[in-house]
Amino acid sequence: MTVVVVTDSSASLPAGLTADLGVLAVPLHVLVDDREIREGIDDYDIDYGSSQVTTSAASPGDLRTAYEQALELSDGDGVVAVHISRQLSGTWEAGRQAVRDMDAADRIRLVDSLSAGLGTGLPVLAAARRARAGEPLDVVYDSAVAAASRGRAFIVVNRTEQLRRGGRLSTAAAFFGTELVTKPIIQIVNGRLELREKARTRSKAFTKLVAAAVDAAGEDGAAVAVQHLGAAEAANTIAGQLRDLIPGIREVIIAEFGPTLGVHLGVGAVGALVVPGGCG
Numbered sequence: 001m002t003v004v005v006v007t008d009s010s011a012s013l014p015a016g017l018t019a020d021l022g023v024l025a026v027p028l029h030v031l032v033d034d035r036e037i038r039e040g041i042d043d044y045d046i047d048y049g050s051s052q053v054t055t056s057a058a059s060p061g062d063l064r065t066a067y068e069q070a071l072e073l074s075d076g077d078g079v080v081a082v083h084i085s086r087q088l089s090g091t092w093e094a095g096r097q098a099v100r101d102m103d104a105a106d107r108i109r110l111v112d113s114l115s116a117g118l119g120t121g122l123p124v125l126a127a128a129r130r131a132r133a134g135e136p137l138d139v140v141y142d143s144a145v146a147a148a149s150r151g152r153a154f155i156v157v158n159r160t161e162q163l164r165r166g167g168r169l170s171t172a173a174a175f176f177g178t179e180l181v182t183k184p185i186i187q188i189v190n191g192r193l194e195l196r197e198k199a200r201t202r203s204k205a206f207t208k209l210v211a212a213a214v215d216a217a218g219e220d221g222a223a224v225a226v227q228h229l230g231a232a233e234a235a236n237t238i239a240g241q242l243r244d245l246i247p248g249i250r251e252v253i254i255a256e257f258g259p260t261l262g263v264h265l266g267v268g269a270v271g272a273l274v275v276p277g278g279c280g
Contacts, residue, residue, distance in 0.1 A: 002077035003131040003140045004070035008058055008091050009039040010084045011113075011121040012227060012255045021128035022073070026066045028084075028091065028260040029056040039258050046259050048229070048267050055260045057090035064098035067108055078107035078137040082124045082144050084116050085191035109141040113148045114191040117261050118225035118253060119273045123147035125223070126279035147275050152216035153188040154196065155271035156205045160184055185209055206270065210238055213272035214245045221248030223279040227271040229257045234270050242272065250278035 006024045007013070018025055027038040030046065031054045037044045046053060063081075070079040086092035092112050099105045111127070113120035127144035135143075183205035187196040196212070199205035217224065224242050228235035239252050257265060 001073075001131050002075045002134060003137050004074045004079050005124060005128040005131055005140070005144075006063075006066050006070050006079055006081040007120065007124045008083050009258055010089070010091075010116055010260050011082070011124050012117045012258050012261075013121040013124060014253070014255060015040075017125075017253075018128075021125070021132055023124060023128050024066050024070055024073075026058045026062050026091075028058055028089070028258075030054070030259045030263060031056055037259065039260050044259055046263070048262050053263050055263050057094055060094045060098040060101075063091075063095045064102060067095075067098060067102065071104055071107065078104075078109065080109045080111060080127050080131070080137065080140045080144055082111040082113050082120060082127060082148070084120050085114050085188070086112050087191035088116055088193070107137070109137065111141065111144045111148060112191065113144075113151070115148065115151050115153050115188050115273070117153070117227050117257055117271060117273065118255060119151050119153040119188060119271075121253070121255075122151060122223050122225060122273060122275045122279050126275070129280060147279055150277060151273065151275045152213070153271060153273045154209050154212045154216075155186050155188075155265065155269055156202070156209050157184055157186065157265055158202075158268040159266060185212070187212070206234065206238060209270065209272050210241050210245070213242055213274050216276065217242075217246045217249075217274045218276045219247050220276065221250050221278055222246055223250050223253075223275040225253040225255070225271075225273040227255055227257050227269075227273070229262045229265060229269045230267040231270050232256075238270060238272060246274075250280065
């Protein structure tokens, strides 16, 4: 390939898929007491409800190492690096710092996915498939930017306490009142987490989640991903509903949220992520 695609572990793509497409993933970090866990590399047993668990972006050094490796693997054209929204993590900024200090900076393009989880992973797929087809750097970069700009992400969480604690959700969370009797649906807009609506029960929240994803997908086919943390049965059910309801659906990927997102979303979270037009 003339272009190699790099991402970070929060993209949540299945390892077999990234290996097949030659994508390099840089691990983000979870800090549990005095222990640092590298997402996707180290074994972990995390209490997602603990206030002692925090997350950390990839360092400029880690990213520089990955970019340099990708440059060596590329056939002369360059690297496209697609990372979690800069509004949610310092990883994109760390990547910018890494590139600034590299001699081959003109051969590395950074993309803010404007999303997280498979909301980042789907633009990675769009870029990697173009790269595998032998497309030049500008085409690979543009495909990632286009997929990121079209992408929509919706997530049902059991409680917003962890999002509030981590500062990832605005104080508008008070709109939901008593969380014991409401289930919030959040969305990612321009890279930021926003509260979309509420439901009184989990089943009604899932119905609203599916409706939002179907509406966002449009009529011309879409790439779809469903993510969850400890809610495989619900994720599979929602994936089946989306297959039935979205016309011309291109693909459906199901995966768990990794620990760096799980710390903020909490157990039981389920997300639906769509890219209208697909990622081919």
